[in-house]
Amino acid sequence: MTADNDNDFPALVREALAAARDLRFPTSRDEADGRDPSCSLPDAGRVLAMLAAGCQDGRIGETGTGTGVGTAWMASAMPASATLVTVEFDDARAQAAAKVFRADSRVRVVHGDAQLVLADHAPYDLLFVDGGWTADDATVDLLRIGGRVVFDDVTPHAALPADSPLRKNDPKRDFFFGNLRLVSVEVVFPDLANSLLVGTRTA
Template sequence: MPGLVLRAELAAAEVGMPLRRTGTGPSCCLPDAGRFLAMLAAGCTGGTIGESGTGVGYGAAWIASAMPADCRLVTVESDETRVAAARRVFADEPRVEVIHGDAAVELISHAPFDLLFADGGRQPPDIVELLRVGGRLVCDDVTPMELLPADSPFRLSDPKREFFFRNPRLVATEVVLPDRRNSLLVGTRTV
């Protein structure tokens, strides 16, 4: 486990933010989602990575632990307590900027992104425009289709899947995580 991730786990415990989804309310991304993000971040040579919904910095810690030395990460969180915790996590990491504010507003001035993790908060209205051509957009907190109850309205209409799979500027896929209970949606901007 990378040191930054361990620091973020401690910060989560300090502010009472669960590491895993247990009911309702905010929680940190799953470790397997973090590993996936780290793998994508490792290829962002000379690039800029963005994240909406920093929380205490758990997902950002996975990203920062793997991103190249010439890469930077901008992460935005609206909750002051979580921002303070995340800033402590990244106090020794000058490549990471933790911004307190509205991600729908703040991310725009830092674009274009090579990788953008839409993890929480209000998203920019045309989030695909914030990506470079070839940049990737990642969204977590998706239940695999096979696990949705037969009467789930998401079987007929799922706004997240529709956004990724019907957007003419994205080539997208759903990645089922090893626990087989959670998925990520990942899209690459083509135009």
């Protein structure tokens, strides 16, 4: 496995990463030291791009835009007929992301609280929850039947420290695998240290 190179990424992703570096916004979980928000990892971006590519005539939502890295992966792959709304609480990051997508009328960057704004644009064919959101059954209500919800920044069970409380009680996994309206899977990345959760609404 070779290291990721920015030059291999879509142009929008490169622009969003540059904006993150300008704002000193962490571009990886390691840079964030596991506590603060960070940009979406390349492996997460590729999964998001794959899911967005299937949203013909669809609507995509995102919480926690950051500077738009995850947004850029999705926007670079989604069909011309799709639209994307992404919500960021931090004003500087929202402004940076809006600049990245200034030429793409399909993408709307909203500065605000996702808990208050996101439902205004529902239902979604794809919803990427990347911050500023508490997962509960109302999250599923935001999806169309057949729509998908994605959480990233997950540590695979096997990579958790032996004393991690997440081994016994993980709210993210409980949400995905305990909700009877979702069919879910965990996608473990090649580094075996990071994963994401994807659920499809069935009812």
